[in-house]
Amino acid sequence: MDPGYAIEVSGLRKSYGAVEVLKGVDLRVERGSLLALLGPNGAGKTTAVRILSTLLTYDGGTATVNGYDVATQATGVRRSIGLTGQQTAVDGLLTGYENLVMMSRLFRLRPAAARARSRELLDRFGLSDAADRQVKTYSGGMRRRLDLAISLITAPPVLFLDEPTTGLDPRSRGEMWQTVRELLAGGVTVLLTTQYLEEADQLADQIAVVDGGRVVAEGTATQLKQRVGAERLELTFADQRSVGAALTALGADQPRADRELTVSVAVDHASDVKRVLDRLADSGVRPERLFVAEPTLDDVFLTLTGRPAGDR
Ligand SMILES: Nc1ncnc2c1ncn2[C@@H]1O[C@H](COP(=O)(O)OP(=O)(O)O)[C@@H](O)[C@H]1O
Ligand SMILES: [Mg+2]
Incomplete structure (x- = not known):
């Protein structure tokens, strides 16, 4: 493994039954940078993210995250990552604060530390005023921010964001972009999936265009645009x-x-x-x-x- 890469994937293959949905994917993400996996619905983005976050097994190839082998060093990988999935994982009946405290406790923070970390994250994500409201009253953008806050409880060095702005209104999308930029400024490595070309253009250091389970093009937004010629x-x-x-x-x-x-x-x-x-x-x-x-x-x-x- 090259220590320069926070995520390194080579020849990754995955089938669901007889259907091969990843057909040999290669990816490299430099530490502190953002790679956008850009592709349409069904391209295999979520499958790749679930494999890299150890939620799903794979059939071939190799993958390391933060230097840990995804297949054989799952604990090291899990300690290194935060994951915000396509569907929000928060409990609508609990308040934002209660969700954060509960998850902090699951991550084994002591009660006082869990409460302090929760307040800190609510503040950082502009949710302090809504902290004591049930999450079912939150807007889509607020739920995503809470989701992201939860994935950052343990301050992981690597973050997977699976379509973090899908379904958000333009203003919430802009706020999420700003948050991602701040995380990058803090040195986090991000693998973000998106169907939005503009999102990749706005945030990504590198873009991998995926289609039908393959990377069909790679480069910066500028390089990709030049390919059109x-x-x-x-x-x-x-x-x-x-x-x-x-x-x-x-x-x-x-x-x-x-x-x-x-x-x-x-x-x-x-x-x-x-x-x-x-x-x-x-x-x-x-x-x-x-x-x-x-x-x-x-x-x-x-x-x-x-x-x-x-x-x-
Ligand atoms: N659990 C599953 N069983 C069978 N097929 C699946 C499963 N999950 C995803 N697929 C299929 O795999 C392909 C890639 O899906 P996915 O990784 O979710 O793509 P994306 O996130 O880019 O939209 C799609 O054709 C999808 O229907
Ligand atoms: Mg998906």
Whole structure:
């Protein structure tokens, strides 16, 4: 094992019955960094997280977390990790404070230490005002924050966050991102799964795009965008007639919205853009507005897999 990696996975395989859902996954996560496992529903993200947190056995390959072998040193792995799952694990009938104290006791903190740690975590996650309310009255974002607080009771060096913002409203999502950034600043290593391309772009040092149980691409958000090799020129026209004329002048691109056309241009696009505008001018149409958009990770997914993210 390279001590530089907090998580190291090689050739990981897993089948449920006859169905192979991980088909040889390789991952490396440097200490103190965040790796995003980005992929659509059913890609195998939760399966990988459950294996790495020792909740599920696997069929082939090797995996270490914080230097401990997942198969043979499960206790060491469990002491090293915090896990926030896709479904929140908190008890709705207990208060936030009671949930934290109960879990702290399960982690063998003494009563006074459990109470102190619980207050500290409630404060850190902005839940102090709601500490004595039953969790069933919490918003989705508050429940996720409580879940995350619980996974941090033992201050683990490695954190697994399985789709931490799925189903949250944009504001709660933003708050969760801020919390994750603070954890990273504190030196924690994070493996985060997400279906949101923007989330990976916002938080990840490295992104592994998973699809059908394989890593289909790896890199930083910028590197992945470069693989697309194109930017999008978005053109808006005054009316349908101009859109029709522009379509004829430019060839095959599909209308995007009512009065809009999107044309692919090279990343180094100046001469490409000029060519498009010249062709439009030659056929007597002039766009009202034009905008060159950087490739998004959605474009990356489409380039890599031939279909949009989340579309199976
Ligand atoms: N316990 C299970 N038994 C059988 N199939 C499963 C089980 N858990 C997950 N699967 C299947 O394995 C594939 C990967 O699932 P999962 O790891 O949950 O993907 P993701 O988290 O990326 O959505 C899916 O096709 C899913 O239906
Ligand atoms: Mg999942």
